Amino acid sequence: MSRKYDAPAGLPPLKDLTIDNITANVHAINSQCRDPRTKYLFERLIVHLHDFARETHLNTSEWETALGYLVDVGKISTDVRHEFILLSDVLGLSLLVDSIDHPKPPGATEGTILGPFHTEDANTIEPGGLISHDPHGEALFAVCSIKDTQGRPIPAVSVDVWETDSKGFYDVQYAGRETADGRAVLTSDWDGMIYFKGIVPVPYPIPHDGPVGKLLSVLNRHPYRPSHIHFMFKKEGFDRLITALYLRGDPFESSDAVFGVKESLIIDLKRVGDVPGLAERHSISSDTRLLQYDFVLITEEETRALRNKAQTEAAR
Amino acid sequence: MSRKYDAPAGLPPLKDLTIDNITANVHAINSQCRDPRTKYLFERLIVHLHDFARETHLNTSEWETALGYLVDVGKISTDVRHEFILLSDVLGLSLLVDSIDHPKPPGATEGTILGPFHTEDANTIEPGGLISHDPHGEALFAVCSIKDTQGRPIPAVSVDVWETDSKGFYDVQYAGRETADGRAVLTSDWDGMIYFKGIVPVPYPIPHDGPVGKLLSVLNRHPYRPSHIHFMFKKEGFDRLITALYLRGDPFESSDAVFGVKESLIIDLKRVGDVPGLAERHSISSDTRLLQYDFVLITEEETRALRNKAQTEAAR
Numbered sequence: 001m002s003r004k005y006d007a008p009a010g011l012p013p014l015k016d017l018t019i020d021n022i023t024a025n026v027h028a029i030n031s032q033c034r035d036p037r038t039k040y041l042f043e044r045l046i047v048h049l050h051d052f053a054r055e056t057h058l059n060t061s062e063w064e065t066a067l068g069y070l071v072d073v074g075k076i077s078t079d080v081r082h083e084f085i086l087l088s089d090v091l092g093l094s095l096l097v098d099s100i101d102h103p104k105p106p107g108a109t110e111g112t113i114l115g116p117f118h119t120e121d122a123n124t125i126e127p128g129g130l131i132s133h134d135p136h137g138e139a140l141f142a143v144c145s146i147k148d149t150q151g152r153p154i155p156a157v158s159v160d161v162w163e164t165d166s167k168g169f170y171d172v173q174y175a176g177r178e179t180a181d182g183r184a185v186l187t188s189d190w191d192g193m194i195y196f197k198g199i200v201p202v203p204y205p206i207p208h209d210g211p212v213g214k215l216l217s218v219l220n221r222h223p224y225r226p227s228h229i230h231f232m233f234k235k236e237g238f239d240r241l242i243t244a245l246y247l248r249g250d251p252f253e254s255s256d257a258v259f260g261v262k263e264s265l266i267i268d269l270k271r272v273g274d275v276p277g278l279a280e281r282h283s284i285s286s287d288t289r290l291l292q293y294d295f296v297l298i299t300e301e302e303t304r305a306l307r308n309k310a311q312t313e314a315a316r
Numbered sequence: 317m318s319r320k321y322d323a324p325a326g327l328p329p330l331k332d333l334t335i336d337n338i339t340a341n342v343h344a345i346n347s348q349c350r351d352p353r354t355k356y357l358f359e360r361l362i363v364h365l366h367d368f369a370r371e372t373h374l375n376t377s378e379w380e381t382a383l384g385y386l387v388d389v390g391k392i393s394t395d396v397r398h399e400f401i402l403l404s405d406v407l408g409l410s411l412l413v414d415s416i417d418h419p420k421p422p423g424a425t426e427g428t429i430l431g432p433f434h435t436e437d438a439n440t441i442e443p444g445g446l447i448s449h450d451p452h453g454e455a456l457f458a459v460c461s462i463k464d465t466q467g468r469p470i471p472a473v474s475v476d477v478w479e480t481d482s483k484g485f486y487d488v489q490y491a492g493r494e495t496a497d498g499r500a501v502l503t504s505d506w507d508g509m510i511y512f513k514g515i516v517p518v519p520y521p522i523p524h525d526g527p528v529g530k531l532l533s534v535l536n537r538h539p540y541r542p543s544h545i546h547f548m549f550k551k552e553g554f555d556r557l558i559t560a561l562y563l564r565g566d567p568f569e570s571s572d573a574v575f576g577v578k579e580s581l582i583i584d585l586k587r588v589g590d591v592p593g594l595a596e597r598h599s600i601s602s603d604t605r606l607l608q609y610d611f612v613l614i615t616e617e618e619t620r621a622l623r624n625k626a627q628t629e630a631a632r
Contacts, residue, residue: 013570015577017408019415022575026408029571032536042535044372048364050412056360057627059417063409067400074390084383092333092342093379096366099335101375219358220348254329255345259338261331311373 023050072211080172082116086212089113089258090221102239103306107149109295112260114242115230116207117170118162122183128195128282131184137166137199141272141284142291146192146233149298153192157297160185160232161196168204195282200269200289201227203252216257223257226250233295239303245293267293339366388527396488398432402528405429405574406537418555419622423465425611428576430558431546432523433486434478438499444511444598447500453482453515457588457600458607462508462549465614469508473613476501476548477512484520511598516585516605517543519568532573539573542566549611555619561609583609 011028026046033039052058077083088094094113102111125131142161146154162183164170171181186194208216208223216223227250233241246253246266253261272279273286327344342362349355368374393399404410410429418427441447458477462470478499480486487497502510524532524539532539543566549557562569562582569577588595589602 011571014572014575015570016579017411017415017575019412022408022412022415025575029537030535033534034536035534038534041372041374041378044368046407048368049407049409052360052364053409053412053416055630056357057416057623057630058357058413060413062357063404063413063417067398067404070386070400071390071393074387074393077387077390082383084386088379088383091362091365092338093365093369095333096335096338096369097374097376097379099333099338100369100373101379218349218351218354219346220350221345254331255327256330259330259333259341263332307373314371314373 019054023047026050069211069215076210080119080177081207081210083207083210083212085114085116086206086258087215089115089206090212090216092259095259098242100310101307102241102303103310105149105298105302105306107296108298108302109241109243110262110264111241111243112262112265113244113258114232115244115258115260117172118160118230118232119172119180119183122160122162122180122185125184125186125196127186127189127193128197129184129186130197131161132163132165132182132197132199134165134182134199138289139285140198140200140269140289140291141278141282142194142196142198142229142293143275143278144194144292145294146188146194147294147296148238149296149302153188153190154235154238154297155188155190155192157188157192157194157233157235157238158185159188159194160234161198161229163198163201163229164204166199166202168202173207197284198229198291201229201247203227203250206257221257222252222255224252225256225258226252226261228260229291231295233297235297237299238297239300241295241297243295245291267291335370339363342366385527385531392526396435396493397523397526399523399526399528401430401432402522402574403531405431405522406528406532408575411575414558416626417623418557418619419626421465421614421618421622423612424614425557425559426578426580427557427559428578428581429560429574430548431560431574431576433488434476434546434548435488435496435499438476438478438496438501441500441502441512443502443505443509444513445500445502446513447477448479448481448498448513448515450481450498450515454605455601456514456516456585456605456607457594457598458510458512458514458545458609459591459594460510460608461610462504462510463610463612464554465612465618469504469506470551470554470613471504471506471508473504473508473510473549473551473554474501475504475510476550477514477545479514479517479545480520482515482518484518489523513600514545514607517545517563519543519566522573537573538568538571540568541572541574542568542577544576545607547611549613551613553615554613555616557611557613559611561607583607 030042073083098111146157171177188194203226205223227247228244230244246261248266248268270290272288272290279286346358389399414427462473487493504510519542521539543563544560546560562577564582564584586606588604588606595602
């Protein structure tokens with residue numbers, strides 16, 4: 001105890017803090033933070049946290065319930081179960097942060113939430129390869145183009161694709177998981193095209209046997225997501241696009257538990273036979289369901305310009 | 317999938333949600349919640365959470381960092397390590413919630429934060445009994461009265477007292493803990509008095525080997541608390557009082573890491589010999605440090621009236 005810690009120089013003595021002065025005093029002590037962005041984030045966090053408690057007259061029992069709930073969310077989390085992401089999803093925060101951080105100009109493919117089931121261990125497959133080995137799924141063939149906002153094909157884009165099996169579960173939701181399935185990494189060819197074989201996606205409930213399910217139940221909300229396939233596009237110079245395609249007419253199309261559906265991402269499946277020559281070229285049955293979509297990526301430069309514009313407008 | 321889930325009746329279709337309309341739509345779906353208080357709490361929570369993200373233009377990497385941090389806080393938590401309480405403490409939320417939920421009229425003993433080290437397994441001891449068996453601590457004798465706001469002694473109050481050992485650690489911070497120490501439960505006698513033997517408290521750092529310590533370091537704040545002894549008073553008909561007494565002149569008196577110090581709770585220790593007859597009555601050395609304090613509890617009725625007044629004023 002050789003060091004003497006009075007109130008740090010220039011700061012008020014932290015004493016006799018009340019409902020009315022606690023916020024300013026927490027700001028004062030946090031103002032010692034050396035990183036301006038972190039300092040700003042905590043300033044706004046403290047304002048909202050304290051205002052929330054003041055406005056609602058939050059009581060000790062509610063505070064205890066909230067902290068106990070957060071412990072539970074942390075405890076159930078693992079490398080393959082991301083309960084805090086799920087919590088962020090059902091509170092609409094994930095969709096919001098994606099919208100803020102990845103603004104899209106008209107014509108570009110809209111983004112949507114990442115969700116808690118992306119992994120980094122998916123197998124890299126060849127064009128036309130299989131991403132799902134579930135024998136009970138209805139076969140699907142996907143033919144997608146990837147272009148820039150000028151309409152030019154983008155080759156060599158790394159594309160992560162992931163979907164559930166026919167029962168509505170991702171591979172990581174099975175206890176005995178040994179290898180990745182229902183997911184793969186593809187690379188777009190010189191014409192900016194990707195092809196893969198998967199299964200027709202099905203609606204499914206988000207994991208609702210844990211704290212997030214309990215919350216949805218308290219809020220009297222259902223846990224279902226409409227049928228969809230996730231996509232993530234990565235290529236140097238382009239803004240990482242995280243999105244998903246949804247099937248039109250799904251029972252949960254208008255009530256996605258995690259707010260991810262956008263009209264521009266809803267598709268109608270066709271049959272491979274609807275496109276002349278496609279079945280023959282890829283040696284697949286013409287009955288196979290066909291997913292076609294034209295993705296449009298924007299450059300990092302375009303994203304930066306849009307972000308700056310939004311921040312300038314917000315600052316006004 | 318026999319159930320049909322369109323957007324719940326009367327609610328807008330949840331689709332094409334953006335920075336500008338996500339908040340209203342999350343409110344809409346959450347409005348199905350049947351408990352009015354819970355519904356209100358989530359409405360305000362969503363507003364603050366979303367406003368925070370919008371104002372700060374929170375980016376995906378910051379969002380990931382925040383969620384990963386919350387996982388870490390949950391993971392390190394145990395029955396005896398309450399890292400989320402500690403996080404609430406260093407953000408000033410604990411002090412604020414206590415101030416809101418346990419308002420005090422002039423003359424009543426002020427409350428302060430519970431902290432993460434209260435347990436339910438302390439031994440019940442007789443008047444004058446020992447709460448700390450640390451042979452290295454400086455002996456302390458405490459003589460405290462407990463009265464109501466009319467100055468009448470309150471008998472049969474259950475009083476939890478807890479403090480660290482002479483090294484600044486609570487019993488629960490030791491891995492091999494088998495029995496409670498540095499803590500006890502007393503009962504006030506017919507004159508509303510409690511007496512106990514403890515040790516002179518020392519300043520100590522809050523546990524800073526985990527996520528909260530990391531945060532304090534990022535914020536460039538020290539983790540120390542000034543020397544104090546915790547008290548919790550429980551008696552039917554009275555508002556539970558959680559408070560602590562601090563030693564005047566402590567190096568951290570004006571910079572408590574968790575914002576708990578109040579001028580009215582700072583005391584000067586005397587010697588037992590300063591009070592004629594005390595050493596003889598309790599068979600202790602007159603050199604022993606003496607803690608004297610007069611606690612004033614308020615009734616549940618008084619607390620309710622103060623809460624209602626605060627809520628009425630806030631609603632104006």
